[in-house]
């Protein structure tokens with residue numbers, strides 16, 4: 771199955787709550803590749819959690835770290851990389867992903883994203899009086915850009931293993947289309 775990638779990494783993109791980390795980890799197991807979660811790597815590099823980075827240094831500082839960490843991951847051998855929701859919005863990151871990896875957008879609708887993110891409160895962008903409005907804006911702003919990914923898989927309210935299967939099917943199609 772890995773031959774489909776021709777040695778390239780697989781990068782998962784999509785909004786908060788789309789399932790990038792969970793699906794990415796399982797996908798890595800299936801493909802027998804290492805897994806990296808970019809948000810986690812940023813936290814390790816900073817020695818702080820993402821809310822602390824936002825709080826202490828501001829969002830721009832986080833974005834700079836995010837760009838550097840993803841560039842480093844893309845140069846660290848073949849792996850499955852789950853990115854934070856804003857990463858692909860950076861033009862340099864997008865270009866590097868397009869040059870060096872296969873990108874998959876885990877697309878999810880508003881209701882599913884809200885259902886998932888409501889359960890946890892570690893996301894600074896949603897710590898506002900109206901997280902639903904923020905999420906709607908992010909969908910409007912980001913989905914046209916996420917659509918540039920190599921592949922799109924619809925994340926649905928089903929077990930993650932189903933989505934993993936869909937990703938693998940999409941990868942196989944991608945391979946036959948590019949042959």
Ligand code: S3P
Pocket residue numbers: 784785786787790809820853854855856857892893894895
């Ligand atoms: C963000 C998404 C988060 C994290 C940060 C900012 C975003 O990652 O990088 O809170 O801009 O959408 P997840 O998409 O993994 O929640």
